[in-house]
Amino acid sequence: MSGEILYWHIVMQKWDTIRNLHCVPLVVIYFRKEKKAFMADKKSITPRQQDYSRWYNEVVQRAEMADYSPVKGTMVIRPYGYTLWENIRDALDRRFKATGHVNAYFPLFIPMSFLEKEAEHVEGFSPELAVVTHAGGKELEEPLVVRPTSETIIGYMYSQWVRSYRDLPILINQWANVVRWEMRTRLFLRTSEFLWQEGHTVHATKEEAIAETLRILDVYADFAINEAAIPVIKGVKSERERFAGAVDSYTIEAMMGNGWALQSGTSHFLGQNFAKAFDIKYLDRDNKLQYGWTTSWGVSTRMVGAIIMAHGDDNGLRLPPRLAPIQVVIVPIWRKAADGKIVLAEANKIVNRLQQAGVRVKLDDRDQYQPGYKFNEWELRGVPLRIELGPRDIAARKVMLSRRDRPGRANKLQIDIDGLAVTVQRLLVDIQAAMLADATRFRDEHTTTVASYDEFKERLANEGGFIRVHWAGNRDDEARIKEETKATIRCFPLETPEGAGRCFYTGRKTDRVAIFARAY
């Protein structure tokens, strides 16, 4: 084993500096443990209003979604968080399969030289590459990059697989981990290693590739809206925010509970940039050699962060029923041991009935905690629906139901045990819809249109949120605005009912609309 140890050197310099490897790669440091008072006071979470990022960290850790790991910038995804990710993964994977895609797996290590083949691509990624310089006890002849994304190695393989127009399109997706050595990291939102899917397709024509890029954008939006209950805006990225090596980057942008934007999925039209760099060529019907047209698209574990921040409240998580690891939790209540037996027996019957109905249900029969404690704990963990069951209920053939999206004792409902499964299924659908409606209302309430830069600055300083403007500026204008206000162009929305107008910054006439916001 010892001879096979890999030495991973994390490099924060451009490749040409790495190339002369006299200087040993250095390690950069980032987040680790947060020493926080919340661990001592188990009873409350920092209110979002008071400190949003602190609220986020507390919720992630106390709900047992994730924990910090010893390597800076990396995290452990705990079973509860991982199950949520599995549900996200399955919902997306179904959609990919339904649109004709297949899964495959490409390796973690990529020859450094591959990244250099596409000029903008290296440029964009080199600052955040982790590079393996030693393996098997020796220095490697050519360093290996730990994939930050797989366009290059997949492009290389595609060049070998594509010969004829009959080989196209290639529609492959992979589920994988990638590494990007980020400066500032945050659980789920930006970690040095993260999980995602990356689709990579090749098409015979530009039109087909663009159609694929947009089809996937629709898949992402459909997933976000109908599974995650997060309303998203589909749009195109500005030049500054575009993927390194893409012709156009499309995005779905979601609004978080503090009014900031989160890019929750991206779909790139890569033109022939990678086809030319990797020589992906095919013979067309007329026996002419042509370059292929490629796309790539991804959604990552960042989506977990999006769900947390789009729906969470001051009591903790609120998970959309369609993705929640546990949809229904049953809390049994009793005083006398004899009652306990009866209650647990009835609870188990309910579990069986709900399971048969396809509901993800958990019976919390831990005896070291009291019901009140459990109520709070499951609310913190975002379980959409809670069933409270005690001797009184059983006598009346009823249960108490409590919806996570409508908290408080006043909103509990008493319903019949008979037909419970049907009621529960209906309520889960209701909750899913209500959460989408809540998130949509919040987003709309925090979206404004402004016509001048003064108004823009004033708006950002106070309410924040999404700001729609007419835009005719350039890259430098955007940079200047970011400098002054920290807001960036999140996207040029595909749907722009505004029509023509004047750029809020340059005053020029334009029909282009941009959405600005602070972003993660």
Next chain:
RNA sequence: CGGGGCGUGGCGCAGUCCGGUAGCGCACAGCGUUUGGGACGCUGGGGUCGGAGGUUCAAAUCCUCUCGCCCCGACCA
């Protein structure tokens, strides 16, 4: 890399100024009483005080060096 803060049981902290047997809350274990919105009592386990060197009869505490972490900034799915 610049500016600020911090390292003491699993977590949060006190003790450091002024050296003298390491303490508190939470969590954890056992027993008992409890259980419809975060229960209580008793008993108990657990800490080389980030590390190294020095001063001293004696160092968590004083001195020197060092390592690490967090927050803000430059980069970003």
